[in-house]
Amino acid sequence: MSIAEAQAAELAVEQPSGLLKDALVRLRRNPGAILGMVLIGAFVLLAIFAPLVAPYGPAERVGGLATNPPGPTSEFWFGLDDQGRDLFSRIVYGARLSLLIGVVSVAVGLTFGMSLGALAGYFGGRIDTVVMRSMDIMLAFPGFLLAIGLVTVLGRGLGQIMIAVGITNVPVFARLLRGTILGQRESDYILAARSVGTPGPRILFRHLLPNSVAPVIVQATLACATAIIDVAGLSFLGLGPSDPGLPEWGRILADNAGRLNQSIHLVIFPGFAIVLSVLGLNLIGDGLREAIDPKLRS
Amino acid sequence: MTDSQPAARPDALVRVEDLKLHFSEGGFGRSRSVVKAVDGVTFDVLSGETLGLVGESGCGKTTVGRTILRLYEPTAGRIVFDGQDISGASTRQLRPLRRRMQMIFQDPYSSLNPRQNVGNAIAEPLEVHGLAEGSQADRRVRELLEVVGLPANAANRYPHEFSGGQRQRVGLARSLALNPDLIVADEPVSALDVSIQAQIVNLLEDLQAEFGLTYLFIAHDLAVVRHISDRIAVMYLGKIVEIADADTLYNSPKHPYTRALLSAVPIPDPQVERSRERIILTGDLPSPADPPTGCRFHTRCPYVQPERCHDEEPLLRPLSGRESQGQVAACHYAEDIEDGRLAPREGLVVRAEPTA
Numbered sequence: 001m002s003i004a005e006a007q008a009a010e011l012a013v014e015q016p017s018g019l020l021k022d023a024l025v026r027l028r029r030n031p032g033a034i035l036g037m038v039l040i041g042a043f044v045l046l047a048i049f050a051p052l053v054a055p056y057g058p059a060e061r062v063g064g065l066a067t068n069p070p071g072p073t074s075e076f077w078f079g080l081d082d083q084g085r086d087l088f089s090r091i092v093y094g095a096r097l098s099l100l101i102g103v104v105s106v107a108v109g110l111t112f113g114m115s116l117g118a119l120a121g122y123f124g125g126r127i128d129t130v131v132m133r134s135m136d137i138m139l140a141f142p143g144f145l146l147a148i149g150l151v152t153v154l155g156r157g158l159g160q161i162m163i164a165v166g167i168t169n170v171p172v173f174a175r176l177l178r179g180t181i182l183g184q185r186e187s188d189y190i191l192a193a194r195s196v197g198t199p200g201p202r203i204l205f206r207h208l209l210p211n212s213v214a215p216v217i218v219q220a221t222l223a224c225a226t227a228i229i230d231v232a233g234l235s236f237l238g239l240g241p242s243d244p245g246l247p248e249w250g251r252i253l254a255d256n257a258g259r260l261n262q263s264i265h266l267v268i269f270p271g272f273a274i275v276l277s278v279l280g281l282n283l284i285g286d287g288l289r290e291a292i293d294p295k296l297r298s
Numbered sequence: 299m300t301d302s303q304p305a306a307r308p309d310a311l312v313r314v315e316d317l318k319l320h321f322s323e324g325g326f327g328r329s330r331s332v333v334k335a336v337d338g339v340t341f342d343v344l345s346g347e348t349l350g351l352v353g354e355s356g357c358g359k360t361t362v363g364r365t366i367l368r369l370y371e372p373t374a375g376r377i378v379f380d381g382q383d384i385s386g387a388s389t390r391q392l393r394p395l396r397r398r399m400q401m402i403f404q405d406p407y408s409s410l411n412p413r414q415n416v417g418n419a420i421a422e423p424l425e426v427h428g429l430a431e432g433s434q435a436d437r438r439v440r441e442l443l444e445v446v447g448l449p450a451n452a453a454n455r456y457p458h459e460f461s462g463g464q465r466q467r468v469g470l471a472r473s474l475a476l477n478p479d480l481i482v483a484d485e486p487v488s489a490l491d492v493s494i495q496a497q498i499v500n501l502l503e504d505l506q507a508e509f510g511l512t513y514l515f516i517a518h519d520l521a522v523v524r525h526i527s528d529r530i531a532v533m534y535l536g537k538i539v540e541i542a543d544a545d546t547l548y549n550s551p552k553h554p555y556t557r558a559l560l561s562a563v564p565i566p567d568p569q570v571e572r573s574r575e576r577i578i579l580t581g582d583l584p585s586p587a588d589p590p591t592g593c594r595f596h597t598r599c600p601y602v603q604p605e606r607c608h609d610e611e612p613l614l615r616p617l618s619g620r621e622s623q624g625q626v627a628a629c630h631y632a633e634d635i636e637d638g639r640l641a642p643r644e645g646l647v648v649r650a651e652p653t654a
Contacts, residue, residue: 187408188403188409189408189409191364191369191403192469196396196400196423196427196476197392197393197397197426197427198422199426210411210413210414211411211412211413
């Protein structure tokens with residue numbers, strides 16, 4: 001229970017306003033969202049306390065090299081890999097990496113996407129046209145293909161990969177924020193602010209943004225899940241972080257895909273880690289959407 | 299056109315002269331059309347008075363109010379506020395003037411930022427103009443809340459915790475924060491329950507007396523307008539068709555449109571109600587993108603004549619040969635209608651029913 005509470009507290013700090021408090025109350029009544037929060041809470045705890053939870057280091061060799069590494073035992077819960085490393089420890093440390101990837105790439109996407117979207121939505125006219133047409137061009141490429149292209153250009157460091165995945169999210173956030181700002185821009189309270197002589201930037205930051213970010217928060221949660229999958233996918237295709245020792249889940253999958261017949265545990269456990277973290281984020285995102293969007297409220 | 303307009307009154311706080319506001323619609327792949335929301339409107343708002351502005355939905359009355367506050371850019375014409383022409387003023391030039399003119403909105407649900415608590419909403423004008431901050435602003439907010447009849451603890455609450463009438467009071471407190479001279483009240487009570495309407499109207503009157511406010515009161519509810527207004531301007535399709543003192547207008551309307559509007563107000567006396575004549579307007583308001591030629595009302599006017607009405611635009615003028623008392627109407631045949639020389643078209647007027 002403390003996990004869910006910790007999650008709720010974390011979100012409450014982010015948005016200390018009346019409507020979001022209401023949204024959190026509704027979120028707590030949504031069993032799916034609670035399951036999501038428990039899952040993600042568990043991954044967050046694993047990531048934070050990885051050295052305490054994992055019996056070995058992520059690159060530590062506890063067994064010998066093997067073509068058919070042994071499966072789960074009471075000592076090695078998830079078995080060993082071909083290098084003799086403890087798979088459970090690698091997956092626990094991998095949680096750090098995956099959560100980092102999710103958060104950083106979404107932060108990159110949010111920073112640029114929200115700036116561009118706010119610019120386009122607030123100023124409109126020619127700025128809007130230029131920004132949104134550029135976004136359309138980016139959206140014309142399938143997101144994953146764009147990420148592959150960007151990684152090829154930027155290089156295969158972990159940072160570059162996160163930036164590449166973040167950039168694919170930019171047009172999504174930009175369009176979303178622009179749309180909600182356009183919807184708010186002509187409303188009476190904006191007119192009221194203008195009629196007292198409130199300067200433009202203050203209208204944007206005090207009035208337009210607080211009333212437009214809710215769908216963006218939802219999208220950010222979902223994008224976090226997509227980012228984890230994308231990076232895992234990039235790793236699987238051999239475009240992941242160039243450091244072979246990094247316990248990235250997608251990379252573990254890729255390295256062991258050839259051993260599916262002999263040592264299935266090497267594929268199943270990292271696969272589950274990806275599925276559960278993505279599922280958790282999606283459940284939270286959907287729960288948030290229902291809690292925030294009055295149109296979906298039953 | 300402009301030279302025939304009555305000269306500005308020296309006691310006018312706001313002078314609107316031949317104001318036009320045209321919105322252009324369409325564009326890509328469609329033919330552009332221009333909606334003449336306001337098309338040549340002239341009137342004064344005298345210092346300390348309440349000028350009622352009435353008309354059907356879509357006649358441009360809200361647009362007039364918002365253009366006076368320069369929330370919209372006028373297409374043509376002049377707006378003079380306290381001797382200063384503000385029709386071309388820049389945002390920077392307008393900033394000090396914004397302190398002197400404020401707006402109250404129709405919908406108390408959309409006119410308050412849902413993410414801003416009431417205290418911050420009321421304090422915002424003060425902060426924007428650098429008039430008060432911190433505890434000084436808090437004190438002013440409490441003062442304003444008291445003036446509009448809300449408890450001091452309302453400051454920490456959010457708009458969704460209030461009823462429509464209470465929200466309208468919050469909006470009122472916000473508009474009073476800067477001690478304005480002019481308040482444009484855009485249908486401030488139309489969205490409220492009838493019982494709450496009276497409270498807000500009375501509050502508006504009390505505030506006017508206390509702070510010497512001038513109101514431009516936009517409404518379609520004729521009973522409310524008569525109660526609160528000193529003078530009334532009637533709008534039809536982007537133009538003013540009649541201006542008069544409230545009582546004069548209600549007792550002897552000169553323009554056929556005003557007559558029709560007033561005859562639609564029920565009278566709370568069954569005997570009078572049964573025997574009075576009612577003018578029934580047929581058809582809808584014509585599109586302001588393509589207004590009728592000549593007199594704009596001729597398509598619906600029960601007194602329409604074959605001459606002049608179709609091709610000659612009537613000007614606002616006092617009626618010839620009688621005491622006008624400032625009453626002006628834009629009808630070619632106002633005198634003939636008044637004296638009964640013109641009969642309305644058959645079927646458009648419901649005469650007194652035979653009483654048993």
